[in-house]
Amino acid sequence: MTRPLSYDECNCFALRQAARHVTQIYERHLGGVGLTAAQFTILAKLARTPNLPMADLADAMVMERTTLVRAMKPLQRDGLVVAESAEHDGRTFLFSLTEQGEKTFDQAAVAWRAAQEEFEKKFGQARAKTLRAELFSITG
Template identity: 50%
Template sequence: MHTNSPENDDCFAIRQAARHISQLYERHLSEAEVTPTQFSILTVLRRGAPLTMLELAQVMVMDRTTLVRALRPLLRNGLIAGEPDGQGTRRLQLVLTQSGRARLDQAMTHWLAAQDEFERKFGPQQAALLRRELFRLTRDVSKT
């Protein structure tokens, strides 16, 4: 039987941990003037082909409004660009610019420092296990 208390609330525990870890990464990535979400967007766009807003939202597991809020400063600062999809539609494909690559390279140093700090405090094997479990959780829960 489940009781209604924070100690038995899966969502509360996950969100609390996420906020705590996000603060650690925010502290480091602020040196490169990007947020953890923006860093992830830049990283996803560096991986390969341009993505539409819908495709990026799906990869990031974000709603469109939240994604647009994160994209605005990246577009404004020329770190990403929206290019026509080439099929005559109004859809834009998001691409990483040269400035975006340079910022991502700069941010990577700070991300690595955050990653190292987290793994020092939590343990490298525990961090690897946590990542695997969180990705498994995301896959398994999204199937339903």
């Protein structure tokens, strides 16, 4: 007989629980700007890398393309992100921030910094840095 599952031994459960907790902190701060944490990360990526093809953006976000398309719709609807056909291939769309998207990102960056400071105050700056490095090593 298989022994019962113990959640305190499950890496996936621990990571998802921690992710939900941390996401709540960031979304509390970002909510004042009207963004979710996921939307903020998309805007941040596009702020650093404009004219990004959907496939590259999905890879960078570690998201399925269909999930990314659903996440992009409100950003496009609200005029924060624009998709334009690539010159070399009309089926490839390149995503960039609009002028309004850049303004919203700048406002959201202030809220993000506040969330970052709150998390690091609770968790510890050095521990947070170590945690980020460990987590990035999983996906990098």
